[in-house]
Amino acid sequence: MKFGGTSVGSAARMKAAADLIATHAATRPVTAVVSAMSKVTDLLLDTTRLAEAGDQAGVDRNLEQLTTRHLETARELIPAAELDRVNHEIGDLVGEFRRITGGMSLLGYRPARAVDEAIAVGERLSALLVSEHLRSRGLAAEAVNAAQAIVTDAVFNNASPLMDATRVKAQARLMPILTAGGIPIVTGFNGATTDGRPTTLGRGGSDFSASILAAALGATELWIWTDVDGIMTADPRLVPDARILDEITYSEAAELAWAGAKVLHPRTIAPLVEHGIPVWSKNSFAPEKPGTRIVPKLTAGNSGAKAVTSMANVALVSLEPASAAVSGVHLMASALDALDRVNVEILAMSSSSYRQSFCFLVRNDEIDKAVDAIKVALSLEFAHGYINDVAVDRNVGLLAVVGEGMRGTQGLAGRIFTAISREKVNVIAIAQGSSELTISIAVRRDGLEKAVRAVHTECHL
Ligand code: ASP
Ligand code: MG
Numbered sequence: 110m111k112f113g114g115t116s117v118g119s120a121a122r123m124k125a126a127a128d129l130i131a132t133h134a135a136t137r138p139v140t141a142v143v144s145a146m147s148k149v150t151d152l153l154l155d156t157t158r159l160a161e162a163g164d165q166a167g168v169d170r171n172l173e174q175l176t177t178r179h180l181e182t183a184r185e186l187i188p189a190a191e192l193d194r195v196n197h198e199i200g201d202l203v204g205e206f207r208r209i210t211g212g213m214s215l216l217g218y219r220p221a222r223a224v225d226e227a228i229a230v231g232e233r234l235s236a237l238l239v240s241e242h243l244r245s246r247g248l249a250a251e252a253v254n255a256a257q258a259i260v261t262d263a264v265f266n267n268a269s270p271l272m273d274a275t276r277v278k279a280q281a282r283l284m285p286i287l288t289a290g291g292i293p294i295v296t297g298f299n300g301a302t303t304d305g306r307p308t309t310l311g312r313g314g315s316d317f318s319a320s321i322l323a324a325a326l327g328a329t330e331l332w333i334w335t336d337v338d339g340i341m342t343a344d345p346r347l348v349p350d351a352r353i354l355d356e357i358t359y360s361e362a363a364e365l366a367w368a369g370a371k372v373l374h375p376r377t378i379a380p381l382v383e384h385g386i387p388v389w390s391k392n393s394f395a396p397e398k399p400g401t402r403i404v405p406k407l408t409a410g411n412s413g414a415k416a417v418t419s420m421a422n423v424a425l426v427s428l429e430p431a432s433a434a435v436s437g438v439h440l441m442a443s444a445l446d447a448l449d450r451v452n453v454e455i456l457a458m459s460s461s462s463y464r465q466s467f468c469f470l471v472r473n474d475e476i477d478k479a480v481d482a483i484k485v486a487l488s489l490e491f492a493h494g495y496i497n498d499v500a501v502d503r504n505v506g507l508l509a510v511v512g513e514g515m516r517g518t519q520g521l522a523g524r525i526f527t528a529i530s531r532e533k534v535n536v537i538a539i540a541q542g543s544s545e546l547t548i549s550i551a552v553r554r555d556g557l558e559k560a561v562r563a564v565h566t567e568c569h570l
Contacts, residue, residue: 110139111297111319114147115336116393117235120185125393127243129334130292134248138287140326142255142297142319143239145231146178150298150312153206153228160210161219168210176203179234186242195241199234206230221265225299226307229256232296232315240294249291258282259300259321261308267452268300268308270321272380275300279325287326295322316374320388324380331386333373334393339401340365340372342416342570347561351570354401354415358513361415362388362403364547368456368509369420378403412514414521414568419561420507422473423456425538425551426480427500429466435495437465440487447486453479456507457549459540468538470507470551505537506557508550510564516545521568525550528567532559 110133112126126143133139145153152171159167179199187195209227213219236252243250258279261268286293297315300308310317316333323331340362343351357365359378366375372390381388382405391400428440441460444467448455453475460467471479480499490496515521522541525548529536534556540549552560 110332110334111142111315112144112239112334112393113315113336114144114149116334117143117145117239118147120182122393123182123186123235123239123242126239126334127246129393129396130239130243130250131246131248134292137329140283140287140293140295140322140328141239142295142315142322143232143235144297144315146182146235149175149178149231149234150228153231154224156206157210157213157219157224157227160213161217163214163217165214168207168214172203172207175206176200179203179238182238183241186238186245188245191241191245195237198237202230202233202237222306222308225265225268225309229254229296229299229307229309232298236294236296240292243292243294249286249289250294251286251291253282253286253293253295255296255299255318255322256301256305256307258295258325259318260303261300261310263302263306263308265308267311268302269310270300270380271303272321272324274303275321276325279322283322283326311374311376313374314376316377317380320377320380320386323386324384327384328386331381331388333377333388333390334396335372335390336392336394337372338392338395338398339390340370340403340416343561343565344370344419347419347558348417348565351565353398355399356402356404356408357415358407359403359405360513360544360546361511364509364511365416365418368418368507368511368547368549370416370418373403407513413512413518414510414515414564414570415512416570417508417510417561417564417568419509419557420456420472421554421557423470423505423507423551424473424476425468425470425502425505426476426483427466427468427502428483429497429500430464430495431497432493432495434493435490437467440465440490440496441467443486443490444483447482448479451478451482453482457509457538457540457551459538470505470538470549473503476501476503502537504554505551506554508552508557508560508564510548510550510568511546513546515548522548524567525564528563529556529560532556532563534560534563
């Protein structure tokens with residue numbers, strides 16, 4: 110079971126999480142994974158930036174806030190006899206964070222690996238509080254730093270798990286607790302390299318931590334507790350009649366997550382595929398609601414589109430050969446290679462003409478990095494005038510219609526485009542892969558919301 114930041118955001122929320130853990134642990138072994146309390150990771154990151162800038166007063170102010178929040182939470186969760194000891198442990202963890210930021214101040218620099226070691230303190234604090242609270246209720250909970258269970262590569266700030274090594278390490282650390290009837294409370298978000306250097310899995314990575322551990326331990330189910338009722342057919346702020354989906358597939362969930370639905374970290378699904386571990390996305394504020402079940406395969410009677418998502422903060426990049434001297438394939442290969450090297454994600458891509466001008470969408474905050482990398486990679490071609498300048502259009506939005514059941518459904522794409530054009534919204538670029546899982550459509554930014562509503566209605570979502 111994984112609990113997100115709002116699900117452990119206060120003493121009351123931690124009690125509710127502990128209730129859910131205790132209820133389920135009474136019937137079968139449970140491992141819990143916890144995020145930092147809501148907003149704590151932002152606070153910690155901000156503190157590392159202040160340290161780098163040499164703003165000691167700012168650092169102290171933030172650490173004061175961090176300490177107070179956790180001490181106050183502890184006071185409500187931990188009985189008097191244990192409180193001193195727990196307060197001390199909180200102080201030790203904050204002290205560890207302070208020590209690392211002290212190094213950053215001296216250097217005037219925050220190395221990625223030091224940032225990872227520092228910000229995992231948020232999760233270590235919440236794991237401490239949840240486990241101590243469960244212990245005070247007579248349960249054998251034990252806080253575990255995931256650096257002792259999840260083995261990753263050395264891509265600091267955005268590490269990926271090494272699954273074979275993780276299986277060995279996670280089982281060695283967690284199985285003894287579970288077989289003794291205990292409940293490991295593991296930190297989300299972090300891990301460590303083979304040689305023990307601390308890493309993190311990227312923002313929002315606690316979902317990913319939970320799925321990595323579910324796979325490593327051979328879990329029968331993964332429950333992701335958040336603050337919404339489940340995965341929806343659309344963003345309810347854009348589409349008032351959006352509804353919760355009872356069931357979606359792994360592929361659909363992953364597509365929706367990549368296409369901007371906030372409910373699940375995009376990398377969560379991958380570790381679960383091998384053993385087909387089912388996932389529940391549930392609301393810890395309303396646990397009686399059924400939530401959304403995420404299953405390996407489409408079940409019968411589940412056809413057509415499932416959901417529509419949109420991303421407003423995107424940019425469309427177009428590249429066009431200006432001369433026959435450069436092949437379109439060379440252009441694409443060089444551009445893609447450049448994007449890969451700087452770790453830019455392509456949200457959708459399309460190329461449809463004989464002259465192979467091609468375009469792709471990236472997040473707004475990655476656009477400068479993307480264009481710079483392409484200009485370097487193709488500098489000779491630009492210098493010779495073989496390519497027209499890179500065209501960037503920021504006035505676009507991306508809409509994605511997702512559903513495995515769209516495969517082979519004739520007329521669906523036609524209906525979707527007709528629905529969008531009825532709203533007088535022009536389609537700028539489109540992409541549908543041969544899996545027919547997702548149709549991506551770029552439109553003018555100001556037409557995005559209208560288009561989303563039109564598609565939601567047209568597909569009877
Ligand atoms: N606390 C981390 C973050 O805010 C990880 C998570 O919440 O999943 O990014
Ligand atoms: Mg979070």
